[in-house]
Amino acid sequence: MRYYLTQDTLIVRGAFRACSTGENGGIKNVTSLLIHQVQPSNPSNYLRLIRNTAYRRGLSPEAAFGLLIPEQSTHHAVFRYDQVTLFITAGVASEDPGSREIQSAGTSPNMDITTRIICTINGHLEDRDLLNALITVGKVEMETSSGDKKCTGWDRRGIIIGSEYSGASPSNNPENIGEKIFRATSYGAGYIRELFLKIPGRSSITSSFHIHTTIGGDRWIEWDKKGCPYYPCHFRGQRCDFCYCPLYPCEDETLGEWTTGSRSSGRVWSCAPCTLNHQPVVVHHLRRNPEASSSELISLLANYPLK
Known part of the structure; x- marks a missing residue:
């Protein structure tokens, strides 16, 4: 599995058996998982946008799952828990879905945190386990915003789950992997929520990397190469x-x-x-x-x- 970020697209490459809730979703074998940023508008040409995004980067649209995020103010975060890697792209939407103006966390009493999530697993999962993982991620997203008056709700239209099995990697215990997916999503969704609630006026595209460790206790750390x-x-x-x-x-x-x-x-x-x-x-x-x-x-x- 390989991932990288261009100016407007998160690209995850590999040989995946994946399921997606996106417009071109379903369950199939794919080699590319994408999250592409577009101007806030009604994505009436969703499929064409995904195909064009793949074509422009030399990728096969037929072997790709893609998600669109209609945001300009975004944060890209990666959360790694052993063989589980969770990618979250998130932003704050304006109260008017058709508006091109994105309100900051410090100027609106209520806000919608729009998220797109890709979760990859290094190892083999059956289709039923991929679907269970998708349900787990969606449920955690929903529960993260419940009871928070400043968060009116998470946009759950975009989740991709992909497992990559090379043949040399050990197969996974679905129950064990499910727990890691749950814990990674719980931490990741909580981190994103606090990020946008506590930092007003977030207008630039930023990124962060988080890893779960047992060194010094069971905890998550955010990596920063400055002053390592x-x-x-x-x-x-x-x-x-x-x-x-x-x-x-x-x-x-x-x-x-x-x-x-x-x-x-x-x-x-x-x-x-x-x-x-x-x-x-x-x-x-x-x-x-x-x-x-x-x-x-x-x-x-x-x-x-x-x-």
Whole structure:
């Protein structure tokens, strides 16, 4: 699985069995999951917009699920809980659905937080489990806003659930995965709600990355490369643009290895000794070519010895 953000589109790439509540939704095998930003208006040409978005980025519309978010003021957040990765794109809608003016959290007593969610699982899930995961995410969204007078409700028209099974990755226990999806969505939805309720006038596009950890207790941390207490974790002069590797799990045994998880007896992919995405030449190439494979990045280092 690979993900990256362009000026107006979140793109998640991989080989997924996925289900979607979007206009081109259903259950099928896809290679692209998209959240595309559009001007606040009635999305009467929803399917055409999704197809055109895929075409413009060299992707197959037939092998893509897409969601539209009619917002200009947005926040992109990624939440990772073991093999579950949750992407939330959110914004505050004006009270008039047809208005092009987006009100800030500090100027309106009531507001609608519009969200689009993609949840990916590294491992195999049956179709019924994908649908159960979709129900879980939608239910958590609904419960997050209940009882909050400032939140008039979440827009639940956009959820995609996708599982990616490479054959080497361990299969998933649906019950265990369901709990992780529930916890990731609960934390993510709560974070987004507080973000827009507490920070008035949010008008710029921002992003954040959150990871669940058991180091120092069962908790979530928001990563910020500025002032990181672990720098340098590999070598001085390393680049930290990809602190949380977008290739993970690459399952390339020249870079990492399978090991026993600390929370269970199952296998997990460990890349502790890998420094590939900290090499300046690799970072520069990956930022310009976000879909580059690990073998392509390794080849770049043929004339640049690893530190």
